[in-house]
Amino acid sequence: MANDLDERTKQYGREIFARLDRQGPVLFTRAWLEDKLMGLGMHDPALKVQLFRFVDTLPYLKQPAEVSRHLREYLNEAKDELPWWVRWGTRLIPNRGVLGQGLAFASQRGAEQMARKFIAGSNVGEAVEAVRTMRDRRLAFTIDLLGEATITEVEADHVQKQYLDLLTGLTREVNTWPEEPTIDRDDRGPIPRVNVSVKLSALFSQFDPIDPEGTSRAVCRRLRPILSLAKQTGAFVNFDMEQHSFKDVTLKIFRDILTEPEFRDWPSVGIAIQAYLKDTEADLHALLDWAKNVRKTPVWIRLVKGAYWDYETVIAAQNHWPVPVFTKKWESDANFEKLTEFLLANVDWLIPAFGSHNIRSISHAMAVAEKLGVPPRRYEFQMLYGMADAIKESIQSLGQRVRIYTPYGQLLPGMAYLVRRLLENSSNDSFLRQGFSEGLSEEVLLTNPAANRRALPAESPNTPTTSMTATHSPAHTVSSAPVPTSAPAAFINEPLTDFSVEANRVAMKAALDQVRSEFGRTYPIVIDNKPLPVTKTLDRENPSRKSELIGKVAMANVEQAKLAVKSCLTAFDTWRDTSVETRAKLLRDVAEQFRKRRFELSAWIVFETGKPWRESDADVAEAIDFCEYYAVEMLKLGATQHRDVPGEDNRYFYEPRGVSVVIAPWNFPLAILAGMATAAIVSGNTVILKPAEQSGIIGAKLMECLQAAGVPPGVANFLPGDGEEIGPTLVQHPDVALIAFTGSLKVALLINEQASKTPGGQNFVKKVIAEMGGKNAVIVDSDADLDEAVKGVVDSAFGFGGQKCSAGSRAIVLDGIYDQFLNRLVEATKSLAVKAADDPGCSLGPVIDAEARDRILKFIEAGKKEAKLAHQTDLGALMEQGHFIPPTIFANVPENAGIAQEEIFGPVLSVIRAKDLDDALRIANGTRYALTGGCYSRSPSHLEKVKRKFRVGNLYINRKCTGALVDRQPFGGFKLSGIGSKAGGPDYLLQFVLPRTITENQMRRGFAPETGTGE
Known part of the structure; x- marks a missing residue:
């Protein structure tokens, strides 16, 4: 049966190819010139990237000289990789004068004309005319609104108004036109003529998956009038899909609002679903269950490959998150076919619109529909405005309904869309490029992606382009090159928590509830791993709700400060001589404690310092990073360097300074305290932890993690207290060798001044490391x-x-x-x-x-x-x-x-x-x-x-x-801004150690042990 389906797919594909008009544009026309310029970009990646960057910037350039300068700079930036004729031509680009003005005019005019190839118009009137032209060609449409990213609520209101104006203007015109049965009806009767695609993130400036409930409320407030007007005027609304992190909240909004009584039985609505996402199949199963058993009214599904491949892979790589998309084009193509079969098997509830220019994908949908007996116009094909007109006409000639995804809006904000369309035309994996520029055979292009992927030419990872999805990338990426890979490093940053994942949001909420139940406890001073009796405390209130008492923190006095120094001094010799490997292992064990308690620690940071969720989570992740990174760096630093010569051994190595005082701020209550402390500990020093008064509870949590990891008594002592009371004692104590401080300029300079003095009994100069702020x-x-x-x-x-x-x-x-x-x-x-x-x-x-x-x-x-x-x-x-x-x-x-x-x-x-x-x-x-x-x-x-x-x-x-x-x-x-080297850098630990050299003469009465390279 699978072979029969594949053969029928190829038969449809051959028929589509046979009906294609391959004559191409007339010689020397504008269309011919555009194709030739596109061809140059296709075959020279460096030129493509630089020209696309120029096009992306062009609308912002107001003076001719600026246009000339940017074009020259972009081309010169990659001059070693560009063709000779481009390098030669770059020198002729004029700076100013009539020629410069002419170049600016030509560049802007050319970009505008290129934009109009992919953008239907800049206002409702132009959109109506574009729609009229498409209907004359028996093409249906869906209009997409272009615009700047919505970063203000005023902009969100304006976007809503634009959608309302668009619906009003289109329905007033289009609904009066004569019916075109091939696109205005399916097997069940009339279908909406006006079809509008809505991007939900444009309706709320603070659209954020970390808060799906709040985001849904805000979006639905602006979305309801749009849907009400569409329902009233007989229009169709499709929800666009954007980047993966927005997917779940987009689906939530879709389900939330369409389950409301006003819209529950309204069938003229749909949503885009991206086949390149690994979890799309599960999403479709959930949508089917919802449509059948909850809403009990069908919805449309626009199945696309997806147009955010570069963005998704880059973001995953930057954050060390799982890659949400398939990394091979054949995988996305195969999943598209699998999901096609699922949709056509459930066409009564999930009505499919297949968004693709790939003839194999289109042919497969037609073959599956035929096999399942799906009425020919129960489904449709959707393609992009300005692309692959020959394919559209070929599909039409087979009796299929074709709908054109038609962006409209101001051309300047539309440049991001233009660049994306240009990328799709010139990508290595573009079906259009492979079939019409590279000239690959029909049989190769029609190969089953799942059954015979070796035959596919696009095996390397790249964006599965020439597909359809939302029109804006969340980042202005102009390169479609694969993400570079490198050999695994010894240190990898701890991934930040992805709060678009529901399980992580649930875990954070549970941690906040747990921490609330622990409010009111008292946290003692800890010396020699033992709590001291509490005599004086400081109340810690929640800065978000100052009436809430989070807990009480013991406040050390001068005698307890001296006791902490004595404890550290006693422990120092043993800890100094402890192996580097043991000290590094302690840090890794501390990092594990942070990981086990990650959401709990984040919750404490939220409550004690008023940091929002992401910032608090990043604080804990940075603390983990410091532990892991300094462990790796100390293992490098701890290796003795040998510079031996015959008869003489020379060793160069580092040893710790001694007792260290770490005075930390409250704004990174765990990360900075842990970072300075673990740097001191792993390099063999003993440490007094002095947290800021405003974050004493989090300091106590760090001490708990150190103890749970097995820190020896006296190696780390927890000494919360008033800086003005115990600070001078710690800074001026003759047994304190190092002070690591982060805080205000005034206090840092005072510490530096006090530490520079050498009182009686002190036989060294104190080391001060200080980060003091910025403007x-x-x-x-x-x-x-x-x-x-x-x-x-x-x-x-x-x-x-x-x-x-x-x-x-x-x-x-x-x-x-x-x-x-x-x-x-x-x-x-x-x-x-x-x-x-x-x-x-x-x-x-x-x-x-x-x-x-x-x-x-x-x-x-x-x-x-x-x-x-x-x-x-x-x-x-x-x-x-x-x-x-x-x-x-x-x-x-x-x-x-x-x-x-x-x-x-x-x-x-x-x-x-x-x-x-x-x-x-x-x-x-x-x-x-x-x-x-x-x-x-x-x-x-x-x-x-x-x-x-x-x-x-x-x-x-x-x-x-x-x-x-x-x-x-x-x-x-x-x-x-600072005294010392950069935290989290390769030379930071050098500040906590002293270098030593030992030279040993091996000569004995004229002879010496043999030395060699070893075998």
Whole structure:
């Protein structure tokens, strides 16, 4: 039976090929020229990538000189890989003058014409005309709305209005036109003529799978009027599918709203499902059960291959998550056929629309439908506007209904869509390229992907393109090359928790409930692995709800501080001489404790410091990374170096400094405390753990994990307390050899000053390692992608309430884009969800305590006298519930204003205008700090200049300036941002050790032991 089906599939395929018009465009016409230019891109990957980058940037370039410069820069960037004629031609690109203006006009005109090949129009009127033309050719349509990424609630409202206007305008026109039975009816009767595709993430600026309930509520609020109007006017609505992380919440919204009484019996609705996802089959089974047994009304399924392959594989690789997509094109093709059979077998409940240009996939659907006796027009085929017209006509001629996925909207926001369509035409795995450019035989193209995959030409991993799905990529990726692989490293970052996975959300909620049940406990000082009697405590309140007492933490006095130093000193000799392997194993065992208690520790961080879910989870993951990374690095560092010569042995090695005091901040309550402590411990030092007063409970949890991992008595002592009371004792104690500190500049400089003194009884100079904060800038160039730049600045400035030394507290924006950027920035900030940190929908939580709140509010009041207050969110009663500060933006900020120079450590952003890039760099470098910085630009020469001249410890290009990962981005700065080397870097442990050399003379009365290389 399988052989019969495969043979029938090939018969249909041969018939489709036989009906194709392969004449191609007329010589020297615009269509002919476009095909030739496309062919050049197909056969030269380097040229393709650079031209597509240029096309993606072109709409943002306002001056002819900018157009010329960008084109030259993009081509020069890959000049060694480009054809000779391109390299030669690059030198002729004019800078200015009439020729420069002509090039700019030609480039913009050419890109616009190319965009119109794939985009039907820029307004409802043009969309109506495009639809009229398609109906004249007996083609059905589905309209997709293009636009910028929705990052503000104003934009979400505008998108809703656009959908409503589109439905009104289309139905008013199209429903009055004469019926075309081939596309307006199926075997059951009339079907909607107007068909609109909706992208759900465009209807809510905070669309996030971490909070499916809140996301569903917000999206449905804007979606209901759209569906109501569609139902009223007889239109059809299809839900588009986007990246994998959005899949489950998209399916949830689909089921939620279509189970509501108003829409429960409405059949004119569907959803896109992607065959390249490994879990799609399970999703279809769940949808079938829901449609049959819950909704009891059928829905349409648009089955596509999927168009986010690059994005999904890159994100999985970056986060060390399982890859959600099939990694071979034949696997996606085979799954498409498998799902095709499932849909056609259940056509009464899941009505299929097959989105593909692949003739094998189309032929297989027709063969299966014939075998199962499915009426010819119970299903349909969908193809992309502007692509594969010959295939569309061939399918039509066989009596099949063909629907065209038709994007419309402004051409500038549509450039991301244009680039994706160009990629699909030129991808190595494109069916269109293989069949019409590469000239592969029909039999090869019609080979069963599951049964004979070796015969397929596209065996290497690549994107299964020329398929249909949503029109926007979540990242502007212009390369369709495979993700590079490398040999496994000794250290791999701990994967962050993927909260789009339901099991992880359930586990986090359970941990929050568990931790709530433990509120009110008292946490003692621990010395020699024994708790000390509690005499004085500090109450720890929940900064999100200041009426909640989380627990009480013992407060050490001076005598207990001295006792902790004595304990460490007693344990030092034994720990120093403990093997490096044993010390490294301890760190790995601590990491295992963190993993076992990951959600619990995250929950404590949420409650004690007000960090949202993802930030808290990342805190624990970073603590794990420090343990694993420093274990690996110490094993390297602990190997003795031999520099022997005949008759003389020379050894170079490291030994620990002694008693170390680790004074940590509250903003990374586990990661920084664990990072500094484990670096000291693994290098053979003994450690006093002094957490910030605001995060003493999390410090106690670290001590619990150390003890559970088997830390020997005295190697780590837990000493919470008031820094002003016990700090001087610890810093000035003659037996303390090293102080590792992260915190304010004022305290760091005081520690450095006190530690520099050598009191009686101290026979060494103390080592101070200090990270002291920053006043970090993000430069926004005039050609920056505003979707990315606005979101990146918002995340950098307001993530965890700006309470990071890496936070981007200054946005330095070039004059040409300043007003546009500021307007979107303000609206994006208004759209943030300010909530209690334990709410999964929280975008921004509280600041740490009342002292921090009052200090930040003073800065804000001073800023009102220095600059223009562009926005301050009204938080209402939330200000009384917890220690909340409204996210605040100042505009037209003088570069020397206090709010532009002082570290505020709160959700306050200064937006500064710069004349040009050189001016922006001067402003960015014009503070006493040099920790992190960022730049959003698409100019290769500007980015090179930024890399050379933006003098900070961690510089981030086209991404937010926070979120450094151990080993991947070792963290730390200079000037008044830091004393010492970068945490999580290859030379960090060197600060905790002292080098020694031992030379031994082996000569004895003229002879020496034989030495050699060994055999």
